Amino acid sequence: MSYTRDTLFRYLTLLQLIPRYPGRMSTPVLKEKLAERGFHIDTRSLQRDLSQKLSTQFPIGCDDSQKPYRWYFDRDFQCQLPALDVPSALTLVLAEEYLKGLLPPVVVGQLSPHFTDARRLLDEMSSNGLSQWARKVRAIPNGKALIPAAINEMTWQIVSQALLEQKPVDVVYLSRTSKAEKHFTLHPQGLVSRHSVTYLLATVDDYDDIRQFAMHRIEAANLSEATWRPLHGFDLDNYIASGAFGYLQGKAPLTLVAHVAPQVAWLLSETPLSETQRLTPLSDTSWQQLEAEVPDDQQTLWWLMAMGANVNVLAPAAWRETLKTNAEQVLAHYQRTPVAHETS
Amino acid sequence: MSYTRDTLFRYLTLLQLIPRYPGRMSTPVLKEKLAERGFHIDTRSLQRDLSQKLSTQFPIGCDDSQKPYRWYFDRDFQCQLPALDVPSALTLVLAEEYLKGLLPPVVVGQLSPHFTDARRLLDEMSSNGLSQWARKVRAIPNGKALIPAAINEMTWQIVSQALLEQKPVDVVYLSRTSKAEKHFTLHPQGLVSRHSVTYLLATVDDYDDIRQFAMHRIEAANLSEATWRPLHGFDLDNYIASGAFGYLQGKAPLTLVAHVAPQVAWLLSETPLSETQRLTPLSDTSWQQLEAEVPDDQQTLWWLMAMGANVNVLAPAAWRETLKTNAEQVLAHYQRTPVAHETS
DNA sequence: TTTTATGCGGCCTACGTTGTCGCACCCATA
DNA sequence: TATGGGTGCGACAACGTAGGCCGCATAAAA
Numbered sequence A, B: 001m002s003y004t005r006d007t008l009f010r011y012l013t014l015l016q017l018i019p020r021y022p023g024r025m026s027t028p029v030l031k032e033k034l035a036e037r038g039f040h041i042d043t044r045s046l047q048r049d050l051s052q053k054l055s056t057q058f059p060i061g062c063d064d065s066q067k068p069y070r071w072y073f074d075r076d077f078q079c080q081l082p083a084l085d086v087p088s089a090l091t092l093v094l095a096e097e098y099l100k101g102l103l104p105p106v107v108v109g110q111l112s113p114h115f116t117d118a119r120r121l122l123d124e125m126s127s128n129g130l131s132q133w134a135r136k137v138r139a140i141p142n143g144k145a146l147i148p149a150a151i152n153e154m155t156w157q158i159v160s161q162a163l164l165e166q167k168p169v170d171v172v173y174l175s176r177t178s179k180a181e182k183h184f185t186l187h188p189q190g191l192v193s194r195h196s197v198t199y200l201l202a203t204v205d206d207y208d209d210i211r212q213f214a215m216h217r218i219e220a221a222n223l224s225e226a227t228w229r230p231l232h233g234f235d236l237d238n239y240i241a242s243g244a245f246g247y248l249q250g251k252a253p254l255t256l257v258a259h260v261a262p263q264v265a266w267l268l269s270e271t272p273l274s275e276t277q278r279l280t281p282l283s284d285t286s287w288q289q290l291e292a293e294v295p296d297d298q299q300t301l302w303w304l305m306a307m308g309a310n311v312n313v314l315a316p317a318a319w320r321e322t323l324k325t326n327a328e329q330v331l332a333h334y335q336r337t338p339v340a341h342e343t344s
Numbered sequence C: 001t002t003t004t005a006t007g008c009g010g011c012c013t014a015c016g017t018t019g020t021c022g023c024a025c026c027c028a029t030a
Numbered sequence D: 001t002a003t004g005g006g007t008g009c010g011a012c013a014a015c016g017t018a019g020g021c022c023g024c025a026t027a028a029a030a
Helices: A005-017 A027-036 A043-057 A086-100 A105-110 A112-125 A153-165 A236-244 A262-270 A298-310 A317-336 A339-343 B006-017 B027-036 B043-057 B086-100 B105-110 B112-125 B153-165 B236-244 B262-270 B298-310 B317-336 B339-343
Strands: A060-063 A070-073 A079-081 A137-140 A169-174 A181-194 A197-204 A210-214 A218-223 A254-260 A278-281 A288-294 A311-315 B060-063 B070-073 B079-081 B137-140 B169-174 B181-194 B197-204 B210-214 B218-223 B254-260 B278-281 B288-294 B311-315
Touching: A005 A027, A005 A043, A005 B006, A005 B043, A005 B079, A027 A043, A043 A060, A043 B006, A079 B006, A086 A105, A086 A112, A086 A137, A086 B086, A086 B105, A086 B153, A086 B181, A105 A112, A105 A153, A105 B086, A112 B153, A137 B236, A153 A169, A153 A181, A153 A218, A153 B086, A153 B112, A181 A210, A181 A236, A181 B086, A236 B137, A254 A262, A254 A298, A262 A278, A262 A288, A262 A298, A298 A311, A298 A317, A298 B298, A298 B317, A311 A317, A317 B298, A317 B317, B006 B027, B006 B043, B027 B043, B043 B060, B086 B105, B086 B112, B086 B137, B105 B112, B105 B153, B153 B169, B153 B181, B153 B218, B181 B210, B181 B236, B254 B262, B254 B298, B262 B278, B262 B288, B262 B298, B298 B311, B298 B317, B311 B317
Parallel strands: A137 B181, A181 B137
Antiparallel strands: A060 A070, A079 B079, A169 A181, A169 A218, A181 A197, A197 A210, A254 A288, A254 A311, A278 A288, B060 B070, B169 B181, B169 B218, B181 B197, B197 B210, B254 B288, B254 B311, B278 B288
16 A cells, blocks of 8 residues: 555645636545545545645635535646746747637637746746747748637537537537527537638437538537437548538549749748659749649649649649639639729 | 645656656756755755655656766656646647648657647547547648648757747758758847748848748757847848748738629638628629728738639739739640640 | 765654544535 | 534644655766
C-alpha cells in the first residue's frame, strides 16, 4: 500500500478531476471518482483538501449556494506539465492567428486558456525591453478569410459529447429554406469543418440517410432519451470525396501540365503542389513548365482559376476546357452589363 | 512562513521547471531556480524529490552520464490542469487537421504533445464501442492545400528565442538566386507565416533595411555574439500592407458590389465576406446582389477570380477592369496554345 | 594527490496528514 | 412542527513522513 507518496499524487488527481468553470463537480462525486482511481479517503479529508489546501493555492472556486458544494477551476486558468517552452508558445500564437479565421469564435474560445498561457509566457520572456512580441508575429491565411459563423457554446459542448459517446441529441434547428424552427432527434455520425462553417453529419429520427446540419443553425441541443441507432458502413472520407461539400473529387489523381509565370513558379518552388512536382524552364521566356500529380478536386481547379492569366493549363484537357469556358463566361458578363451600374 | 502547504506547491513548481526532452536541467540549477521562487530547501531534499518521488510517479528521465545529473520530461508527456474536456479535445483535433496544411511539420510538431493528449482523451471517452472518433472529424481547408516547406527543428528553436529576446543570430542561408550558402548575422524583427511558408524579417549585419528570409532556407542558426542593433519605427502590419508579401493593400476598404450566383449567395450567407455584407434578391433571376465593405487586397481579388463566372463584379471599376482583362488574357492563352500539347 | 562538487544512505524530530467524533445546518418528508 | 439523512466544519490524537543534518563514496578538476 502506498501511503505517503500518494498524498502529492492524490492532490494532482483531484486537481485533474475538477472541471473548468462552466462545469462543476460536487464533493461526493469527487470522492467517488477518487475512489475509482484507488484513493480511498475519508470525506472529511477531501473536504479539507478542497477548502483548505487546494483552493488557497489554486484559482479554484466553490459554488456553496446548495449543500453538496460544487467545485470548479477558474475559467482562464491553465497549467501545463511540463511548462510551455518558447518555441511552442510562438507556435501557439501563430496557430491562433490562423484558427481565428477558420473556426467559429466559440470553438477557438475553447482553446483560449492555452493561447492566453502562451501569451503570458512570451510576455514574461520579453519583459526586459518592451519587445512587444505581439507585434512580431503574423499569419497570412491562404485564401480569402470569410467570417466564421457563430456557434452557440452549449451546442458545441452537447454535440461534441454526443458524437463521441454515440448518443442521440434532440435539437432545435433553424431550417435554411423555411426559416422555421424544427425539432429533430439526430444520431451524429461525423463532424466536418469546411472553411469556416462546421457541419454535423447525422441521421434524422428514424431515417437512414445522412444529412448535413450547420452547427450555427442549431439553436438548442440536449442529449436525447431516444435509443441510439447505429449506422453501419458510413465512411466520412468517401462521403466528402463524393462531393457532399461541393468538392467533387475523382478517385484517381491527375497529371497537371501547365506553363506558369515566374512569380507562380517562385511560389510553387517554395510550397509545391504535390510531392511529385517538377518545374522546368521554358526557352524563349521566363515562364516555366509545371508538371505535378494533383487530386482531381474543386480546390485545385479554384486555385488554377485564382492564378488567372499567370497559368496556362495544357493538361488535363477537361480542365483546360473548363478554364476556357469560364473565361468566356466572365467576359460575357463584363461585356453585357453596362458599366453605368458601377456607381450604384 | 508557509511550511506544510508548500510541499505540494514546491513539487508543482519543480515539475514546471523541468524542461521537455530535448532540453534538460541539472540539479544545482533546479535548486537555484527553486530558491528564486521562494523555496529554500536543502540539496538533499531536492535530490530525494527528484529521484524518489517525482521520477517514480512521472515520466521523468535522468541523464546521469556526468555528475551534475540532468533531468527532463519524456518527449510526449503532457498533463493539463484542469484536465482537457471533451469539446476542447475535439477542437484540438480539428485545429490539428487545419494546421497540418498551414505550418511546417516541425512547427506543428511543437504542439504534438497537446494533440496526442487530446487524442488519448477521446480514445478513453469512446472506448466503449469502438467509436473510432478519428473517422468522425475532418477539416476541409479554405483554398488549395500546398505542401508546407520543411523547417529544421533547431532553427525554429533558436530563431524564435532570438526574436523574442531581441538577440542577433548567425545563420547559414541558402540563397535562392545564387544557390550558394551565405553567412549572415541577422537582427530579427518579425515572423510572418504566409500560407505555408514562414519568413523571418530581419536586418542584416550592419544594414538598416528589412529583408525577408524563408525559414526553410536557413540551414543553421546560432545565437550571435554580436551586439543587438535595435531598429526603431518598424511596424509589421504596415510592412505587410505595403505589399511585401505580394498582397498590395490599399488603406481604405472598398465597397464591393456584385451579382452572385445562387450557390455563391448561399456560401456567403453562411460565411459573410464582412460584417457589413448585404444580399438582396434580383428580379428575373435566382442570382442575388451583393454589397459588402471589403479590404482592398490581393486576397479578395483572388477570391473573386476563383469564383469565376459565378460572380459579376459591378464595383469597384478597377476590379471589374482587372477581372475583365484577366479573362481576356486567359482566353488568349487557350486560343493560342495548340491543344496537341495536352498529351505531353 | 588533493580539492571540490555531487549523489546517496541514515538518523531524528517537528509537524503535517488523516480518521474519528460531535455539532450545526439545510432540506425533505411525515 | 417534528424528524432524519446528507453535508460542512472544528477539534483532537496518533501516526508517520518530510526535510535538515551528517558522513561517506565517487568522479572530475587542480
